[in-house]
Amino acid sequence: MKSFSFLPHRNCWRVASADRFGVIIDAAQYFRALRESLERAEDLIILVGWDFDFEIEMLPGESDEDGNAPDGLPNQIGPFLEALVDRRPKLEIYLLKWSGGVLIAPGRALPTAQIKLLSPEQVHLGFDGRHPIGACHHQKIVSIDDSLAFCGGIDVTDGRWDTRDHTPGDERRKLKSGEIAQPWHDVTTVISGEAAAEFSNLCRKRWQRAQDEELEEPFRPGRDRWPESVQVDFTDIDIAIARTEPPEHDRPSVAEIESLYLDSIAAAEDCIYLESQYFAADGITNAIRDRLQEEDGPEVVVINPKAAQEMVEDAAMHVTRSRMIRDLEEADIYDRFRILYPRNADEEPIYVHAKVSIIDDRFLRVGSSNIDRRSMGFDTECDVALLADDERDRDKVRATRDNLIAEHLGCQPEEVAEAIERQGGVIAALDALEQPSGRGLRPIRPRKESLMGRVLADTRFFDPRYRRSAQARLGVTSRHVMIGAAVVAAGLFLWSRQRRR
Template structure:
């Protein structure tokens, strides 16, 4: 059996490319934080027993805009949570966030006063997660409500995240808590209900314990917390949860997310559409290279931000992307690989923070993991995935295609039906994007930048994107961006020599 003929029935293999597989009676993909913040408010309003919030960052000052507020209902998430537990006597809230990310938040406006009020409340529990290797971070973004509903994806409840799908220039709502505007931002998460949410409850309780928190029992007697305004994309669907846990003295490493990426790339027949904050993983690049050299392999479209955020990340991530892209370009005889960046109508780059992969019209994953070494080996991550290939006539597959088409249409500023018609007629995502892209709101193709000596050295030695905790202090002579790619090419050359 070839890689592309992998049986759908056994695609998710707990312990290898997933942690567990269970049923969701409802599943939805939520695009951009304007929708997510509104849905989160609606879901939390329904909570009766417990809200568990897990994130890389959390800003108590952000606004959860949405439906008209009830009398006395605060707009900021910090005050909203206090208000909610005061009006619901059985409700408890648990907040777990990355410890290093919490330090800077203490100096955000009135955040420290909100945290003091939380810490004084007997039913609000906070914990800083420092259970990770040196240089790593807690990167999961999960919300679990009453063990009956969950969000899992890439959106943190923090500043600089809010935007809607229009990504309009000068949107007066796209501002930080201090009132200053922030750049347009594209993101995604998922919403789930049913038995799978109890697995998320277990995951968060385990993570809470690793961070030093007391043992938390499962919720008994939870209620349906699905947001009234959220239409499910799927009903009664099997969902897999995949994780990354780094290696530590008392924690077994987990690389399910890495294997899931590789398996999904291998399973594609016609198209792979992906969105990621970074493209810097040699393992993912190797899996892509293998498919690009097949005469009838899939075309692969990756949507990235124009450049990485911050001041150190562009040096590491953008340089690694350039090196991998050039390597893949030389291994792409059929010209089936493209990287694009989205821009607003006014020409401003839209920052892509979403972590989405859609294979053909049958598989979809959404999560917190990026296509870089940190997400695959060093940080804690959590993704969810759905595979509908078992029934080739499954009508829900059309919905996966529609989600992909809506994302492409969003980035092109085009009508979703127009995008769908072009894909149907051409059979190609690349041909469709090239036909519809243009000036203004659109997708622009990636252009490899000139790389300076320092940038090349940093990328080759993975100074800022190590493959795991063992590489944080490993001698540089044993590291390198193309170490595995070189070994793969040598092995391939030897195989050909023996024929």
């Protein structure tokens, strides 16, 4: 990897040391690890997320007849949190959820209201709507006792749980509708040490920004909350925390994540490996195109879902992706670009929700940001990254990449490492390991454009980037829209009752 460094106020917010750092692949492992660490909390838990579903089981298929998990506590996340504060009266739990989630998933409004109104007083539910209209709070962070943090792409909500095997028809993926959810691939991280304390500071600031009040709990980092089920991948390593935040009336925008992408892509020598829900950010794809046109540039492997889960979203995002694929394939005169989607044993497409960058064997980034314009300059995002300087840590970065590829191919990480060594590159190894049917990675082909897809792609209606003209909104945010909607709804309710009299 060429010269690269973390630069606060450019490509990151802060750099801090992590005494332990682990990569967690897929939500089955994450929910188990999260539960273990939450059980160890004594004073303060902060969960910051795009969405929460308080009715999901953290360990599907492991409940007894009373609905308890093997640890004796309720398996559902809402009752589980209530049980924690019943057991520890000094424990305070803060849940910060994007306000727009009520509109996207109205079926979760009642359980959310129950948490808000009926939970013990130590459980505090807040809604984050302090964004320009149309933007969302998209960070996925958990802070426990100022001493442990999870940061990545996994929401604590319905449809996320899955195992590494992405087993066809797995009953544990059953939704409340009775349907079996699509196989789902995701990634997050767990961090302890000084870096975890910085995540706590970030969560506290986020709560204060959204709720206009500070958390009163004292700041007490340095305690051991590491989950036993997660192996430690890195020790005593510097961690960079990078953000995207849209501007508000009293502060400018933050685009550290975009700079982190661009700086790391520019520094790549051998391989750029990306996993993302989308592939639609002009700045990122332009940077990749420039590297593909270099005679000695790096390979580029992008793992994406085959399609979005909703028709309109698919038309909006993946027509743009098709245009960018065509542009990159035209620029790829040295045949170093692949964009692929994973399939399970029944050849069912696995939905890729992970947000990962691995550059050569030195740079690793995991977070909430997608490769789209929203994540570069409209929504609120948070990523974590590290640079491997010694041979041990470089081996770990390589092992993380090989582990991800092995999951997608349904083989062992050792097989991937051997194939890369034998074939002399990642793309050649992928070609050598690919099977004609069953589990594996398949190419994503550019699509023909429908009229709706063309209009949505041209306007970038669902994938905007903040524009300075939005300053003219005089500070009107999603928060004001939600308050206004609540007032209107209450007024209509009272009016309808009055008419019945």
